[in-house]
Amino acid sequence: MEPRAVSASCSVLAQWMGPSDANPAGFVHGGTVMKLCDEAAAAAAIRHARSRVVTAAVDRMTFLAPVHVGDLLTLQASVNAVWRTSMEVGVRVLSEDPRSGEVRHTNSAYITMVAVDEHGRPVGAIPPLRCETPEESRREREAQLRRENRLAERDQLRDERANEDLGGGGRPA
Numbered sequence: 148m149e150p151r152a153v154s155a156s157c158s159v160l161a162q163w164m165g166p167s168d169a170n171p172a173g174f175v176h177g178g179t180v181m182k183l184c185d186e187a188a189a190a191a192a193i194r195h196a197r198s199r200v201v202t203a204a205v206d207r208m209t210f211l212a213p214v215h216v217g218d219l220l221t222l223q224a225s226v227n228a229v230w231r232t233s234m235e236v237g238v239r240v241l242s243e244d245p246r247s248g249e250v251r252h253t254n255s256a257y258i259t260m261v262a263v264d265e266h267g268r269p270v271g272a273i274p275p276l277r278c279e280t281p282e283e284s285r286r287e288r289e290a291q292l293r294r295e296n297r298l299a300e301r302d303q304l305r306d307e308r309a310n311e312d313l314g315g316g317g318r319p320a
């Protein structure tokens with residue numbers, strides 16, 4: 148399968164934050180930002196895989212600064228790494244006060260999307276990723292490290308549970 152460049156699926160979503168997005172403190176709900184991150188990530192993933200995708204995991208979601216009602220939110224999503232049917236998509240969220248022009252980096256997210264068929268089952272395989280800049284290559288390496296850490300943690304937790312199931316906290320009888 149032909150590799151597809153990161154730049155071919157980079158996606159930008161922009162949305163004005165209105166009063167209905169606010170929490171009682173007057174800032175934009177974290178959940179609103181998370182939903183938009185998911186949507187921006189899905190757009191990039193669909194454009195890379197050219198298939199349906201589902202969100203398998205939100206690996207990280209950081210809130211660096213509050214978003215204000217009236218701000219223009221811009222979400223930049225790009226595929227960081229591709230495995231067999233899954234992809235990590237990085238989303239960078241910028242919040243602009245349109246009156247002053249001040250732009251702040253308010254959020255970052257890493258989301259794992261899986262390409263699926265019409266029955267919701269993972270597809271055979273998706274095109275590999277072609278990194279064209281040193282920054283894209285760095286993001287790919289870092290995504291690979293996050294995946295290795297996640298899989299190592301999963302294996303460790305599975306082993307611990309198996310030991311607990313043996314009784315006696317895993318100690319020999």
Ligand SMILES: CC(C)(COP(=O)(O)OP(=O)(O)OC[C@H]1O[C@@H](n2cnc3c(N)ncnc32)[C@H](O)[C@@H]1OP(=O)(O)O)[C@@H](O)C(=O)NCCC(=O)NCCS
Nearest residue numbers: 200201202203204230231232233234259261263267268269
């Ligand atoms: C994501 C999903 C399709 C994976 O199905 P599955 O039967 O576990 O499939 P597999 O074991 O073959 O895994 C498929 C891929 O998903 C990845 N994956 C599965 N669960 C994952 C998780 N929790 N975190 C990260 N990746 C995951 C696997 O690593 C694998 O990636 P690879 O093919 O690139 O190696 C399935 O768990 C699902 O439908 N989940 C619900 C998704 C959903 O409803 N999301 C919210 C609405 S969009």
